[in-house]
Amino acid sequence: MGAFFPTLIILCSIVSIQSTTQDQLGFRCATTTTCHSLIDYKLPNTTTLSAIATLFEIKNFPSLLGANNLPPTTPKTQQFNLDQVLKIPFPCLCHNGTGISNRRPIYTVVPDDSLYHIAGELFSGLVTYKQIQNVNNISDDNNILVGQKLWIPLPCSCDGVGGEQVIHYGYLAAAGSTVSGIAQQLNTKESTLLDLNGMTSPAELLPDSILDVPLKVCNTKVRNNSMDYPLLIPNGTYAYTANNCVRCKCNAAGNWIVNCEPSGIFNPRNGRTCPSTQCVGTNFDLGNITSDSSCTLSRCAYNGYGNNIIYTTLSKESTCLEGSNNNNISPSGNGSKSLRWTKPLNHLKFFLELVTLDKPQAKEDCLILIITAYHHTP
Numbered sequence: 001m002g003a004f005f006p007t008l009i010i011l012c013s014i015v016s017i018q019s020t021t022q023d024q025l026g027f028r029c030a031t032t033t034t035c036h037s038l039i040d041y042k043l044p045n046t047t048t049l050s051a052i053a054t055l056f057e058i059k060n061f062p063s064l065l066g067a068n069n070l071p072p073t074t075p076k077t078q079q080f081n082l083d084q085v086l087k088i089p090f091p092c093l094c095h096n097g098t099g100i101s102n103r104r105p106i107y108t109v110v111p112d113d114s115l116y117h118i119a120g121e122l123f124s125g126l127v128t129y130k131q132i133q134n135v136n137n138i139s140d141d142n143n144i145l146v147g148q149k150l151w152i153p154l155p156c157s158c159d160g161v162g163g164e165q166v167i168h169y170g171y172l173a174a175a176g177s178t179v180s181g182i183a184q185q186l187n188t189k190e191s192t193l194l195d196l197n198g199m200t201s202p203a204e205l206l207p208d209s210i211l212d213v214p215l216k217v218c219n220t221k222v223r224n225n226s227m228d229y230p231l232l233i234p235n236g237t238y239a240y241t242a243n244n245c246v247r248c249k250c251n252a253a254g255n256w257i258v259n260c261e262p263s264g265i266f267n268p269r270n271g272r273t274c275p276s277t278q279c280v281g282t283n284f285d286l287g288n289i290t291s292d293s294s295c296t297l298s299r300c301a302y303n304g305y306g307n308n309i310i311y312t313t314l315s316k317e318s319t320c321l322e323g324s325n326n327n328n329i330s331p332s333g334n335g336s337k338s339l340r341w342t343k344p345l346n347h348l349k350f351f352l353e354l355v356t357l358d359k360p361q362a363k364e365d366c367l368i369l370i371i372t373a374y375h376h377t378p
Helices: 004-022 049-055 061-067 115-122 129-135 179-185 190-196 343-355 360-375
Strands: 033-042 085-095 098-101 106-108 149-151 166-173 209-216 237-241 246-250 259-262 289-293 296-306 309-318
Touching: 033 209, 049 061, 061 085, 061 237, 085 166, 115 129, 129 149, 179 190, 190 209, 246 296, 259 296
Parallel strands: 033 166
Antiparallel strands: 033 085, 085 098, 106 149, 166 209, 237 246, 246 259, 289 296, 296 309
């Protein structure tokens, strides 16, 4: 009997510590600022993109498509099945050492709701019922009213990692996941994940937990006084900016350089006609590229926006590996909206035109890869 009570006290302390840890708000965030974040959402039922956008109060629907790299023409009625995982973009607020969603989403209580049902089922455990109770100053978790507005505090962060700007991603660690495997998959370090998530050992990773993962972003030419600065786009995603007039994407295969082009959206967010996206002093439009030499491309790059002006700049990009021979013959540009191809590459261009008629961005990516390979061919 003498040993029973100390053991019971220890067990109770462990349960109390675990409960406190689970109910702590958000991710660690040392700065006081706002930013954009992502989080995985495991669907609790078969539903549509429209319903998901409504639940999470995603005001700019194309941002949901871009976060999941879905085709820009994907309809709001597109269905997704139970247990599928989608990335949710949302605004993050960092304050007092913690990052949580910036007063969004707001959920409206309906009949027969409970905080446990809202947290664990509707939002698939992205938050706990205690967290919802705390941020909404609810004294009795069993007493919520129909029509009551509840702030859902999704975890996030705005901190840089290793001196670099990143997008913090709430990654759903499925059963069987390992910290090293997640780090390898998402281009980060195991030690970074352990530190960000307050773990001393990889063995502490729990199945179906949300892990703070810093996503590397592509380099941009966006000026620091632009209305969308800093424009942070992680690999394998795209984003609309400049009132939806410009679409920018990040592809690690493209040397981690953001590639932007006119969005082609006919009804931008502010209801105005999109301004010009031409590089000043050239015949280049935003996103156009040409080959200047065997190892250099010129690109009309996105430089930011403001005062109903889209700023562009002509950037030079290297396509050759360090130390490679630069004496190969290469295609030359003439400032038009497509590359001027030398004869050996003409057939490849024609083929790409056929297979990517409705995917101009895919065509451009292929062209860059082909030019690079062509320059490196003896």
